Amino acid sequence: MFEVKRYSSDMAEEWNRFVAGSKQGTFLFDRNYMDYHHDRFSDFSLVVLHKGHICAVLPANVNGDTLWSHQGLTYGGLITDKKATTDDVCAIFQTINEFLRSCSIRHVVYKAMPWIYHRLPAEEDLYALTNVCGASLMVRHISSTIVMDDRIRFIESRKSGIRKAKRLGLQVAESSDLSDFWTILDNNLENKYQARPVHSLSELELLKSRFPDNIRLFMASDSDGKPVGGTLIFETPQVIHTQYISASPEGKASGALDMLFDYLINDYYSDKIRYPHAKYFDFGKSSDGDGHQLNSKLIxxxxxxGGRGVCYDWYSWDV
Structure with missing residues (x-):
């Protein structure tokens, strides 16, 4: 009923067209995004065909005898068309497992897509993981998400930060200067966690040039115009996701992020004329490692x- 084969670069245009019209695809699964780090991951993406036409795709890479969906992406999983039924998805996973065995793949790590990204209900894969693959939950991260049409009021400490930022004359605006933001981000991660951003500055500039309508930077600046904090936003069909958030020591002391998110949540993205499809504002995960380490200050x-919990889950099974 279904045929599975590996993705090849000559299928890029067809792949991108399918993702754009799928139930749950975002620009992260566009090959112009996925392939920016092709040198870091051995691509093993799968294409599922029905009667010669794509009906599902699985963005993936291989590491040894393990298939990952996908190590270079925040979330992943099977991307399906609007016609996909539960029986279809169960059969697709049976066919995928048979194909992987023929390729000497022995294990799968599957990053399920959080439901907030589904344009239509699309958790058929979770049912199939349990009932076809015998998968078990491997990692659970917690994110904080705002329902834009039912926003919870900010707590007093966030309101206090907004008042301070206004007194000090801070300003918030969209910016195109990724280098200013990346410097703040890099310094912050280095000083606090001895870590570096997942994306280099050149990678962010490349991705923003490819997806100018999806990747946007908003910055807070002091009264002299000096950048003191910001967030890099990934816009998907219904989710506004903060890919990076960072402030300089001056920005932290002056309430820069409080003012910034007040503007984004209660003004910019709540404007239904400007952004009619914004259903959720997602801050991303606040758990580290395998999810057991909750960053209490961050969350x-x-x-x-006003963010409340949405889980980012990983599953695993033996093929």
Whole structure:
């Protein structure tokens, strides 16, 4: 009933067209995004065909005898068309497992897509993981998400930060200067976690040039115009996702992020004329490692803006 084969670069245009019209695809699965780090991951993406036409795709890479969906992406999973039924998806996973065995793949790590990204209900894969693949939950991260039509009021400490930022004359605006933001981000991660951003500055500039309508930077600046904090936004059909958030020591002391998110949540993205499809504002995960380490300070900040829990789950099974 279904045929599975590996993706090849000559299928890029057809792949991108399918993702754009799928139930749950975002620009992260566009090959112009996925392939920016092709040198870091051995691509093993799968294309599922029915009567010669694509009916599903699985963005993936291979590491040893393990298939990942996908190590270079925040979330992943099977991307399906609007016609896909539960029986279809169960049969697709049976066919995928048979194909993987023929390729000597022995294990699968599957990053399920959080439901907030589904344009239509699309959790048939979760049912198939349990009932076809015998998968088990491997990792669970917690994110903080705001329902834009039912926003919770900011807590007092966030309101206090907004008042301070206004007193000090801070300003918020969209910016095209990724280098200013990346410097703040890099310094912050280095000083606090001895870590570096997942994306280099050149990678962010490349991705923003490819997806100018989806990747946007908003910055807070002091009264002299000096950038003191910002967030890099990934816009998908119904989710506004903060890919990166960072502030300089001056920005932290002056309430820069409080003012910034007040503007984004309660003004910019709540404007139905400007952005009619914004259903969710997602701050991203606040758990580290395998999800067991909750960053309490970080999630306190996000929940202070009204964010509430959405899980980012990984599953695994033996083929």
């Amino acid at each position: 306190f900040q996000k929940e202070g803006f």
